[in-house]
Amino acid sequence: MTKAMIGIDLGGTNVKTAVVSREGDVLGKDSRPTDAEQGLEAVLDKMVEGVDAALQAAKVQRADVLAAGIGAPGPMNWQTGVVFAPPNLPGWKDVPLARLMSERLQIPVYVDNDANVACYGEFWLGVGRKVDSMVLLTLGTGVGGGIVLMGQLLRGPDGTAGEIGHLCVKRDGRQCNCGAKGCLEQYASVSGMLKTARKRIEQGGLNTLLLEMCGGALDNLTGKMISDAVEQGDTFAKWVMEETGRWLGTGIGSIINLLNPEMVVLGGGMIGAGDVLFNPVRETARAQSFEVPGKRAEIIPAGLGGDAGVIGAAGCALNRVERDAGKGS
């Protein structure tokens, strides 16, 4: 058989693994808890167990695997596969993850940033499979991102390219955890949306279901409450979602002017809001960008859901294997 690829999505909560053919068929999958609190060795064992389980599900032998790719939390040196000190993997410090996993699996292992890998997954096999350039924004607690240009994942010399959540959309705006001010993430993530809601509610004079839903305690407000209130026709909740969309559209307009991408893909739980979110995103992005590239850039929901990471990790590894082979010839 043609050799298969392994893709691993290493998160702080779960390790997901997939066996993917070179053509992009997912042959087998596995997901198990990371047990990050048990430290490095335990996590590496979990990853090996996940690989074996996915291979078994796929009915593929280890000997038939060309290489493995890992999407890991940054910062990192993607060239050497060393992961620096990810906040959600306690005890990890300058871990040579590619080498350690390569020793265990006896195949070449490549490490890339998890958000970049998800972007590459959508580019390789998801909604971006027919374009040459795309940008992915993953809307969760924060805003993750990835960029593909000229058919290649943009990593940058430090592997930090694609931090779209940390585009400044308002100088001297909200303080971000990254140390900067006015980052897109502070307005366009779930937590950003909650800040927008709380700030306006605190000004008073509002009639909204949200007050009841959170029992009057604004700290208990969640993204789901906002979605639910929107569905129940709550005007204020709808404004909050739309305002979040306008912030997002502001950032996306900048990206369109900067990169002229064919496609801007939105992923993460928040995209379940549908048109209430997407309409203001599209309107603002068009208003904030030049006409020709603004019309060009399709703004659409991601297609691979939770599989983007494992598929992208396998795809990134395949891409790097092929590039390394090209260099050697």
Add this chain to the structure above:
Amino acid sequence: MTKAMIGIDLGGTNVKTAVVSREGDVLGKDSRPTDAEQGLEAVLDKMVEGVDAALQAAKVQRADVLAAGIGAPGPMNWQTGVVFAPPNLPGWKDVPLARLMSERLQIPVYVDNDANVACYGEFWLGVGRKVDSMVLLTLGTGVGGGIVLMGQLLRGPDGTAGEIGHLCVKRDGRQCNCGAKGCLEQYASVSGMLKTARKRIEQGGLNTLLLEMCGGALDNLTGKMISDAVEQGDTFAKWVMEETGRWLGTGIGSIINLLNPEMVVLGGGMIGAGDVLFNPVRETARAQSFEVPGKRAEIIPAGLGGDAGVIGAAGCALNRVERDAGKGS
């Protein structure tokens, strides 16, 4: 001899031409008025005259030229070399510039966006010659830009990539000529700097040389007056320049987070201000970006001055000739 390249920088005021060897030596140059108001044919004639004069200065025959590159004002289709309707070339509408000049010069002609071409010039032979990625911002009446990533000029499908001046640094900020609000250009260009100065002066209570310099008429204020006042130790003028630098640093911080470039190059007349401008730019860019890529990205003045356009146009053409040859083999 090895064949040489021709680079043409087509501006609304002047047509500049250079003959450049494949190794990047400038062998001969010419500059003459565009006479844009005389229409398309006259401008094409001027370009041919410029080429002949530059070849004569370089002592190179037309037969020894491999190809010509033109840096032209956008928007355009760089693949086909059709220039749409540049505001400073009256009467031009969907002009097949590459074809028209190729017929006249009897060599392959490639057209690229003028700001992108200047960026490529600095990348090929200027301050960026040792890096693989860089971003150029040209600070003039507006803010022009160009991006090189993974060793390639980023054009995008519409050739509009690199519009760094139209990155939004303040949602709902100053109205920009492009139709959007809060564009970097509205704060970090010469005209943006003048707006910042006027706005603050209008609030009153200031003691500044600028008032005297412009004869009390704020509309007469120029960038040079601000530079002069800075040199004479005017505190307010210094604040204006620094504030402009902080806006610029805000935009550059975003670019660093997004692209992780090795170098950010500033060009245009404003960079003559030196440290008064560069210090706040660097401080703000660092504060507004992640630590690792923020330390990586050198922020430095451009090196080629007015020659970046002609050199870059020749370099872009050489790059495209070589790429086309690669495809054919």
